[in-house]
Amino acid sequence: MNVHLRSLGCRLNQAEMDALGRKLAQRGLLVTGDPAQAGQIVVNTCSVTREAGADSRALVRELARRAPAASITVTGCHAELAPQEMQSLPNVRKVVGNLENESIAGLLDGPAPDTRSPAAGRTATRTRAFVKVQDGCDHACTFCVTTLARGPGRSRPLAEILAEVRQLRSLDYQEVVLSGVQLGSYGHDLGMKQGLATLLRALLSETDFPRLRLSSLEPWDLTPDFHGLWRDARLCRHLHLPLQSGSSATLRRMRRRCSPEEFSVLLRDFRRNVPHMSITTDVMVGFPGEDEEEFETSKAFISGQPLAGLHVFRYSPRPGTPAARMRPQIRESTKKERSAQLRSLAESLARAYAREIEGQTQEVLWEQVAGATPEGFVNVGYTDTWMRVRAIHPLPLSNRITAARLGTFLDGEIQATPIL
Numbered sequence: 001m002n003v004h005l006r007s008l009g010c011r012l013n014q015a016e017m018d019a020l021g022r023k024l025a026q027r028g029l030l031v032t033g034d035p036a037q038a039g040q041i042v043v044n045t046c047s048v049t050r051e052a053g054a055d056s057r058a059l060v061r062e063l064a065r066r067a068p069a070a071s072i073t074v075t076g077c078h079a080e081l082a083p084q085e086m087q088s089l090p091n092v093r094k095v096v097g098n099l100e101n102e103s104i105a106g107l108l109d110g111p112a113p114d115t116r117s118p119a120a121g122r123t124a125t126r127t128r129a130f131v132k133v134q135d136g137c138d139h140a141c142t143f144c145v146t147t148l149a150r151g152p153g154r155s156r157p158l159a160e161i162l163a164e165v166r167q168l169r170s171l172d173y174q175e176v177v178l179s180g181v182q183l184g185s186y187g188h189d190l191g192m193k194q195g196l197a198t199l200l201r202a203l204l205s206e207t208d209f210p211r212l213r214l215s216s217l218e219p220w221d222l223t224p225d226f227h228g229l230w231r232d233a234r235l236c237r238h239l240h241l242p243l244q245s246g247s248s249a250t251l252r253r254m255r256r257r258c259s260p261e262e263f264s265v266l267l268r269d270f271r272r273n274v275p276h277m278s279i280t281t282d283v284m285v286g287f288p289g290e291d292e293e294e295f296e297t298s299k300a301f302i303s304g305q306p307l308a309g310l311h312v313f314r315y316s317p318r319p320g321t322p323a324a325r326m327r328p329q330i331r332e333s334t335k336k337e338r339s340a341q342l343r344s345l346a347e348s349l350a351r352a353y354a355r356e357i358e359g360q361t362q363e364v365l366w367e368q369v370a371g372a373t374p375e376g377f378v379n380v381g382y383t384d385t386w387m388r389v390r391a392i393h394p395l396p397l398s399n400r401i402t403a404a405r406l407g408t409f410l411d412g413e414i415q416a417t418p419i420l
C-alpha cells in the first residue's frame with residue numbers, strides 16, 4: 001500500500017518525514033508524491049502561529065478530498081496541542097504526539113520491516129538531506145508554543161547520527177542539514193560540553209560529506225570559539241540566528257537570552273573570522289506592549305547590522321503561552337504596517353549582501369533544472385552562503401557541486417556562471 005508524506009513548518013518536521021520515508025522504503029512500501037495514489041497518508045503539522053494551525057487543518061481536509069479512501073495519520077505540533085480537533089477531521093485514523101512520532105513507521109500497514117533490505121534510494125528531486133539531531137527545548141520564551149508541543153530538550157546519540165549521515169552519503173546526497181528545535185543545545189542532556197561543536201567535528205572528520213549546513217540556532221548557544229569550525233570549507237558559511245527584536249525592552253518581555261548588543265558583537269565576530277559569512281535572522285513585530293518607540297528602536301538596530309536577510313513574523317498569540325495573556329495586544333493592522341516596513345528592510349539587506357559577494361567565485365550545489373532555452377538548461381541552486389543562484393548551461397547540473405562566478409542579484413536570485 002503506497003504512502004504519501006506531507007510536512008508543514010520547520011526543517012525539523014521535514015527531517016522527520018524524510019527519515020520516515022527512508023524507513024518505509026526499507027520496508028518495501030512505496031512513498032508516492034501523489035496523494036491520490038496513496039492508501040495511507042502521514043501529515044506532520046505545525047502550530048507556531050494561528051495561521052500554521054489553520055494550514056494544518058486545511059491540508060488534512062484537502063488530502064481527504066484528493067484521497068477519499070486513504071487513512072490519515074497526523075503528527076507534529078498542532079496534533080500535539082489540539083489532538084481532538086485533528087482527530088475530528090475526515091479520514092483521520094490516528095493522531096500521534098511528538099514524543100511517539102518515531103513509532104509511526106510501525107503503525108502503518110504493509111510488509112514487516114526487513115532490515116536486510118538495502119537502504120532506500122535518494123529521492124531523485126532531493127540533493128539536500130535533513131537530519132534531526134535534537135528535539136524539544138528547555139527554554140521558555142514567552143511567545144513560544146514549540147517548547148510546549150515538543151517537550152524538554154533531548155539529543156540523539158552521536159553514533160546514531162553518524163550512521164545516518166554515512167547512509168545518506170552512500171545515497172549520493174551532496175548536503176546534509178542538521179536540524180532540531182534548539183539545535184544549539186545538542187548534547188546537553190547527554191552530558192556533552194559544547195555538544196554541537198563536538199558533533200560537527202565528528203561529522204567533518206569521520207564522513208566525506210561535501211557540505212554540512214546548520215539550520216536555525218539560538219544566538220546564545222554560540223561560544224566565542226565556535227567560528228573555528230569554519231576552517232573546514234565543507235561547513236556552509238550561513239547561520240540563521242533568531243534575534244526576534246532589536247529592542248531590549250521587547251526582548252526582556254519575550255524572555256530571550258541574547259541582548260541586541262550581544263547579538264551585534266557575535267555577528268561582527270563571526271564576520272571577522274569567517275570571510276563573507278552570511279547571517280540571517282528572525283524578527284517579530286507586534287509583540288504585546290511593542291509601542292512605536294520600541295518598534296523604531298528595533299528597526300533602527302536591525303538596519304545597522306551586517307545581516308544577509310530577515311524572516312519577518314507578525315506576533316500570533318498561542319494558547320498556553322505567557323505572552324498570550326500579556327496586555328496590550330497589538331492591533332493586526334499595526335502588525336501588518338510594521339511587517340511591511342521590515343520586509344522592505346529585509347530586501348535591502350539581501351541586496352547589500354549580494355553586492356558584497358558579486359564577482360566572487362563560490363561553490364554552488366545545483367538542485368534542479370527549472371527549464372531550457374536555446375542557450376541551454378536553466379539550472380537553479382544554492383551557494384554555501386545560502387544565496388539562490390540561477391545559470392544557463394549546456395548541461396543539466398542537478399545534484400552537482402561546482403564553482404560558479406557570481407553576477408548580479410535579480411528578483412531574489414544571483415545570476416551565475418558555472419565553472420566546470
Ligand code: SF4
Nearest residue numbers: 137139140141144147
Ligand atoms: S529557545 Fe526557541 S524553541 Fe526554545 S522556547 Fe525559545 S523560541 Fe521556543
